[in-house]
Amino acid sequence: MSAVVIEDLHRDYAEVHAVRGVSLAIEPGELYGLVGPDGAGKSTTIGCLAGLMHPTSGSVRILGEDPMGRRSTAREHLGLMPQEYSLYGDLTIAENLWFFGQLFGLKKKVFMERRERLLGITRLGRFEDRRADALSGGMYKKLALSCALLHQPQVLLLDEPTNGVDPVSRRELWALIYEFVADGMAVLLSTPYMDEASRCHRVGLMHEGHIIAEGAPGDLTDGLEHEVAEVIGGDRATLHGFLEGRDELVAASPAGERLRVIIKPGGSATLDAALAPLGASLRRVPPDFEDLFLARVAA
């Protein structure tokens, strides 16, 4: 049985259609990334999965159960780390852990064991008497993650876990997440950073309430029919004006000293020829996730 199943999920807020028909499934031990810009509908999808809001239509299932159901035990198996601050700033690390442990109804012995383990792997043990509002962004996220993991959920939902976290802490967070995935946890995380997509087992590219591409990160970029290239030589200002009018082009953006261009399928030969008089030429580069996103959005 899949750990998470979403079928044709729609969710509207008054006039806004935040999610417009999302379907996906996540298996135990899988790390699934919902990648997309702000406003794509990632948080709404997670909110529906966590049982915090009702779907307008469609269904969500956690281990086969509706998280909104009255007799549902889905919450016992679900961990959520919301995007915004969600812990008590005026309580210490230890007190926050204690409080959420209590809400999950953990027995004292079990709680103490898990607490020690989580404080150990997050290396927060030294700071357990520090108030949560006195923690750095990275430490705070690690504490929030610990609170969401106390009851050892089978499904973990992480809404933009790396947002506002420094690069060192970000690496640590990823290492932690991998550890739990390896233990068989199903993890769904959202991120606006395209470069983080490649860290997931499977990715759903989200845009305006739809999943516009889904698959293993490598397969997705390999399967891109568009061509991606850097423009070598020529005067940059002239090139920019010239490229703007070309039909072959999907997008052009500065990449270091050069221009990086995404070209419609089969358009590179003509573009290359057109560039020659300007003293410039194309050099193919492997597409990355941002290219994939831009190409898909343009389509």
Added chain:
Amino acid sequence: MIRLLGMLASVAKKEVRQTVRDKRMMMLLIVAPLIQLFVFGNAVNLDVDHVPTVIVDQDLSHESRQHVARLLADGTLEEIARTHDTEAAEHMLVTGDAAVVLVIPPGFGDDVARRRTARVQAILDGSDPNRANVAAAAIATYFAGESQRVQRERGVALASTQGFAAHIPDVVVDSRVLFNPTLDTAVYMVPGVAAMLLLLITTIVTAMGLAREREVGTLEQILVTPVPAAMLIFGKVLPFAIVGLIDFGIALVVGSTVFDMPLHGSMPLLICATLLYLMTTLGIGLLISTYSSSQQQAFLGGFLFMLPAALLSGIMTPIRSMPSWLQPFTMLNPLRHYAEILRASLLRGAGLTDLITPMSILAVMGAVIFTYASLRFRAVTMK
């Protein structure tokens, strides 16, 4: 069940921790009520005395001086100026320096001496009707008494000249004041103020506490745990119900020691009534929180409820003197019923049988408000 109680206890414990750590909150809960009790008990004084009075004595006779001195002697009126100029005196009414102008016209002493009808004029500032009434009554009572005395003296004198003893009949009112023999306003006010304080503390603190969880985002994290909404709500309001009881105790101690308020009623009855009342005030706080997305909104919402509730409670002004169409609405005001119970029980020693009506109303009101607010809380949080 044990698991649920454990959750309830931990929510309550967390709430206490946060509250104790928040110095402003502790001030609001414990120190502010004390201060307010003192301030209200002393300042909200319905006894009218020391009404500023300008004496315009145009007669300047021995009689006029004597009567003015005797009129002022009971302290209801206080002389602030003496002048011959009526216009200057009236101007003091406009500026608010004076509330009464007493004019003794020329010839007053002469009229009294010659046993003719004498006249004095009182000009009153009616912008505070209560004060004007009391001042007018004080002046009228004094001169009525004087008239009666003069009539009596003349009657006796007349009778003796005719050679027989005078029997002038009279009705004497012998009034005895029960429960608050010195008619001290503070004794009457303190139970009312205590009722208002409980409302202020429990309603606003509950509304703000829940709005804070929503505003800060902690509510989301709680809602994904298996804790039922009812345990969350009870856990959050329980500590403030206890604080409410403590404040109630403080009010009783301050009331009886500082303001000589009697403590006639039975304590179990009072505590029971207080718990019923707290159920309504906490329920209202919960209800307000469901309409607020921030602590500020909750705070304002709390005040929006508090002001009419206090005005329509009968604490400051008697309900019977409100417009008749407004009076039925006061039945919906828990503050009214609780203040009624407190006054009846504390000051008059009323028992359960005397207070069964307001007690039942509070109980029904509390159950309805609390249930509705909890249901709404659940509906609003699950978007």
